[in-house]
Amino acid sequence: MRVIFLSDVSGSGHAGEVKEVKNGYARNFLIPQKLAVPATHDQLQRLEIIRKAGEERRLKEEQDLRALAERLAQTPITLKAKVGPTGKFYGAVTPAQIAEELSRLTEREIDRRAVVVPAPIHEPGTYQAEVRFAQGIVATVQVAVEGESG
Structure with a gap:
């Protein structure tokens, strides 16, 4: 029997996959557990529509994401931090602070784990930071x- 898997089933198939399985396995386990549906013409058309969407x-x-990456690359940000008498910061400027400022400027949530700073920022100056999005899209931010x- 041909079935369309609705969710991943270990050793059998992945969600969205159309596969031939034994009749008893499909009728007694997959279909009652709502892990798969019979691969009828209507269901196959529905699956194709869902895949296209x-x-x-x-x-x-x-x-x-590409448009956002271009916008970020053209938007330099400025952060302020307290410095001690030696000219170094109390602590460091963190990727979380950079992500927060970028989120504020772009009005879009940017995860702190997406911001990569090559080295800790302990002194005033201009630095490069990368924002790594899904699908391998990377934006370099000044x-x-x-x-x-203080």
């Missing part, structure tokens, strides 16, 4: 860090 959504999301006495 998913592909379109993925492409649109990728375009949005980060200017100014010191304020």
